[in-house]
Amino acid sequence: MNQDGTSSFAEWMVESFDTWPVQKRQEAAMLCWSLWKGRNNLVWNQKGLEASEVVVSARMALNKWKKAQDNMFDNFLGLMTMEDGSERWMVPDQNTVKINCDAATFEDSNCYSSTFVVRNDRGEVLKARSKCRVGSTGPDSAEAMEVREALSWTQESKHQNIMIETDCLVVVQAMRGSDLLSSYFGVLVKECKSLIHDLSSRSVSVRFVKRSANKVADFLAKATYSPSNRIWRVSDHPGFINVLMNDLI
Structure with a gap:
């Protein structure tokens, strides 16, 4: 029996949930x-x-869940800003x-695929690249x-003002956080941070958007779905044209 009178972890958890505030219960459940x-x-x-x-x-998963519950999400706790969470794609500012x-x-x-689509302040596609890798x-x-690929492309380009958007909240939070993860994901995040540091002479930002604002890349x-490196053109697929046009409506 524990010092608090409970005889098992399950019993302790049940009793604790009766007294803990909502935030602490959420954190414990996600952990x-x-x-x-x-x-x-x-x-x-x-x-x-x-x-x-x-x-x-656990922390990232909880913040991701909270972001889905718009009325519950705390931007500060989630390492988010007021500019995150767009629901529709918008043309970037001039010269961006x-x-x-x-x-x-x-x-x-x-297999798994990754894509990035580059558009200017008129909504025109400058580049659309998609890769499918075995594994x-x-x-x-x-x-x-793919965020790393986009940053690498940015290094090679001459653009001075770049905004990168992804609908993966975990990636954005990891890039903004200070935690060091000893995993493959952690290595990728570290490389992204290093690339942003190398681009410090330019204006580069990475933001989280909802899936509805990321339809072209998602498409x-x-x-x-087959191993290849493909450079897309607007005329390649009628569905591609449709999602592009829907973004501009």
Whole structure:
């Protein structure tokens, strides 16, 4: 029996939930979920996580859930700004290019794709590239990989004002946070931070948007389901033209 009179973790948790405030109950529930997910990853995939990674994963998942509940989300706690969370794609400011990133995983073919689309302040497509790679990776890692690709393209371009948008909240929070993750995802985030540091002489921002504001990149990611590097043209697919036009309506 524990000092507080409970005889098991389950009993302690039930009693604690009766007295804890809502925020603490949410954090505890998400931490338990993250521990269970980490345990399954170790048992079935032989991939272990550090305790700090479990905590960060729980925190990010909770913030992601809160962001979905618009009336409950606390921007400060989630490392978010008032500019995050757009529901519709908008043309960028004058002399600014916007890069939308997305990724998709295809478990049946053991592949995953990642895409970025570059548009100017008139909504014109400057570049649209999609890659499909053989292998298995988590959706967050695939998203981080494409943000890294977009930043690499930015380095090679001459544009001075760049806005990068992704609908992966976990990637944006990880890039803004100070936690160091000893995982493949953590390595990708570190590389993204390094690229942004190298671009400090330009105006570069990475923002979170909702899926509804990222439809063009989402369309191309899902359309690229075979291993290849493809440079898209507006005329390549009628569906591509439709989603582009819908963004401008």
